Amino acid sequence: MQETPFCLRVGHLLPYAMSDSNTTDFTNPSTFILMGIPGLEAAHVWISIPFCVIYALAILGNFTILLIVKIEPSLHGPMYYFLCMLAVTDLALSTSTVPKMLSIFWFNSREIDFSACLTQMYFIHCFSAMESGILVAMALDRYVAICDPLRHSTILTNTAVAKVGLAVVLRSSILVLPNPFLARRCPYHRTNIIPHTYCDHISMVKLACADIHVNNYYGFSLIFLITGVDVFLIALSYTQILRAIFNLPTKDAWVKTFWTCSSHVFATLAFHIPGLFFILAHRFAQNVPLHFHVLMANMYLLVPPMLNPIIYGLNTKQIRNRLLWLFAHKEPKVFSWWSGSKTNLHAELSGDMVLSPLS
Template identity: 75%
Template sequence: MLDSNTTHFTNPSTFILQGIPGLEAAHVWISIPFCIIYAIALLGNVTILLIVLKEPSLHQPMYYFLGMLAVTDLILSTSTVPKMLSIFWFNSREIDFSACLTQLYFIHCFLKIEGGICVAMALDRYVAICHPLRHSTILTNSMVTKIGLAMMLRGGILSLPYPFLARQWPYCQTNIIPHTHCEHIAVVKLACADIRVSSYYALSVALFLTVLDVFFITLSYAQILRAIFHLPTKDARLKTFGTCTSHLCVILAFYIPTLFSFLTQRFGHNVPLYYNVLTANMYLLMPPMLNPIIYGVRTKQIQDRLLRFVSLRE
């Protein structure tokens, strides 16, 4: 193989994923928690999806959105972790140029879809609490399908410029990506060109969608809290608010790691590179692992179906 530090090219056939720079000697040990997190994410989300699909009583908007979230988490984690583990275990660092851009697209697309599903779940909680008698007429199966398609289109269309812009830049001198996956900025920084279009587009879309999603979620919960405070008894208020806790935990599990990674990437110039890489992996891996646990622990209907399934297997 030619020395990637001196070879010049404009359209690389492959990139080299470095893994976690500075921690290469510990890759095998680092792979253990990553593998456990991925296994929990796979098992949890497949279980949630099967329960929602097979149990007729769960064919309701909230559980449809939960099924969408499970599918999104499965795709998001599977698009990154297998290649990551192959780097840690087999030192398989090469990734085809087109495959790298495809992975980049899938990451951004399904992160945006997941954010949209959080908004859809907030809408469901708002209608269920503020307009309970109209819930079934507002959130019909047709409406839920349209919301799901809108979230997919939002993620798919807004993420298309990422790989298209990255493909048009000329690359030279090195094809080594200091990351475990094809992270957008890490890829375009290798280009021998002015990449401000890519950088500004990524930043503006991230800020716009985050502000928009948080605004609608906040607006929904402001109305929800207003309705809860008008309930006559404390028990009624606590019970009603309890129906929102799973969704609130999912929101925190999604936005806190994402915000933390965004801030370290943009402003943590004195932070070690391996720290930025680890935080970027956490915001991709933690929500897929935590979401099924949150809903499995906090949602009685899912607990009951899971216990029934386990008892039948015995």
């Protein structure tokens, strides 16, 4: 079904324009107007409170993960290098949206330059794709650690980890690059008001008085090339992991291995399930209120960066113990190795690594 260009059905938005130029015809506007959350403008200040708290927790949590991995030599391994990549991506993803969003909520600063809007669009989609790719890389690490533990250190060397990280960055940067160019080529008439808190690709091109089938087709192709492929690869890796787990000799080994993988499983579900729901609802659920779409889009970008440090911090013994040492200034038992040997310390630090139940 052909979608009606948004510019032909936005007359009710025009009172929000900040100048007369917003209601006249133009092809390349110098600025766009971000409405925030349509229909909930009166509650913007109250809505900003949980958003600000989530952002602060995301910043604190991800910087803490980076600090702990940096100062603790026992965490200098593939699993934690990928975790650091995830933390950096989460910081970039949340920072690309929240500061402008809070300026809308607190200072009514709705204007955004046309080029800045395209730049924000690119970085949002690029960092989202990077996060998906890093989750695939982490699934690869879990697969090798469980299914081929004796070769884990030789397969996932520091060089291999760097190459995987570079591949994730290049894939995301290149595949998302056409989005701002496709949006820029569209002519915009009658309004430059985006009913959103940030410059999302589909929300922006819906303003265009032109055929946007190319934009839609490319958007769908990105869903399959990035989200679809990544979900398939993660599912494939965990299929092999489950087969390996069921071959373990004892139930204790099953539980230990499941617990080791649970952090990555929770992080993957927290990112991909809301993302798929948002994508499908935004494109097919036309009767859903607009403010619900906008709230879901913001939660999709804000909640995973906040949850990931919590998930890995609570579920990874090495991070949890070092975190206790940092904030309590007290050596937890696992680090009280003066009375024992360094070998015992290493074995205890590696307690939730999957190599031990399979070795």
